[in-house]
Amino acid sequence: MTKRSSAPAATKAGIRPLNPAEEAAWRALARAILVVPRTLEAELIEAHGLNLAEYSVLMNLSEHPDRAMRMSELADAVALSVSGLTRVVERLSRQGLVTRVRCETDARGQLAHLTDAGFATLEAAYPRHLEGVRRHVMDHLVDVDLAKFADAVGNMAAAEPGPPARRSAGRPPSVPAKRAGR
């Protein structure tokens, strides 16, 4: 999503246009960025009624001690706005997959806690999702140096604030970043 075949010349500001190899890479990535998550999400919804955000929440919770996380921490982990996460957790808790408990050490905070039912749902959804990830993503990376790929792609994601859930790195300088509760 970058170039018009007319006007191939360099831009006023002197930013060098993409060369053909770069352009091919970018166009491929741009398309994958649209298609891959939709495909995986469609599979997830069809099989288990979970969208990617919901699956992601369950997965993140399952990986944390006590299967619980603070809302804001979780929002960050799944790259959702805090308000967005509130609603996701609300949906999940209506289905009994997650419960919310007040944080003992900071009554403002909420812990989202994965229930046994939630864990079971995740376990049920996992194989199919894994299969989708393999088929739609990993299987195409056979000729690629995975370490370099992960590094490169990881840096894209890490780079910028990129709304909404602003990176917790790059916080306003000198904020101690304490965290009371677990």
Added chain:
Amino acid sequence: MTKRSSAPAATKAGIRPLNPAEEAAWRALARAILVVPRTLEAELIEAHGLNLAEYSVLMNLSEHPDRAMRMSELADAVALSVSGLTRVVERLSRQGLVTRVRCETDARGQLAHLTDAGFATLEAAYPRHLEGVRRHVMDHLVDVDLAKFADAVGNMAAAEPGPPARRSAGRPPSVPAKRAGR
């Protein structure tokens, strides 16, 4: 978005879990898929009031003969549902960036046509967007074999139907796939 650190064992269906390198690659990609488009879109909106879909429409039109495309063709190109595209084009046409003309050879069809104003807007938006693509994406791919990358990532996108704008390849067998227009 794939694994729980508990339950590392193979799944019932026998799908092999991701090994650490694969997992790192997938997690990096999963995050980039969320973050990169948001970052680029935020820049685009801030600078020119265009979201990615709108920019994409303008760009695709600019690359086609007569700067015009059929609605459904365009929907496919920008990976939007047909109804979604209708509204994007409607927004753009309210801004005078695009006009709609009935297709001469098939009165059911509509041609979205990029206006001079639309082209000018695209030209204005291009440098900044290009710069964003370089900074957020290409600059991180320096150590990567671009050809392999493009190939791999391109196949991800090409692989599956993946709603909504179902791939025009893989159409129900034996439909002639004729196209009257333009």
Added chain:
DNA sequence: GTACGCTGCTTGCGCAAGCAAACATATCAA
């Protein structure tokens, strides 16, 4: 301890986008 500001979460609202139904035109069969 009370007042003030800050933080964490939720709520109200708006927007973008998908699905399905409606609509318009085309095409084909009889």
Added chain:
DNA sequence: TTGATATGTTTGCTTGCGCAAGCAGCGTAC
């Protein structure tokens, strides 16, 4: 022709999510 069916686009409705405002609890200064 006239109907029956297929195709291209739009419209109605719903959903997910972000922003900004609201609210409750915390921390600090006095």
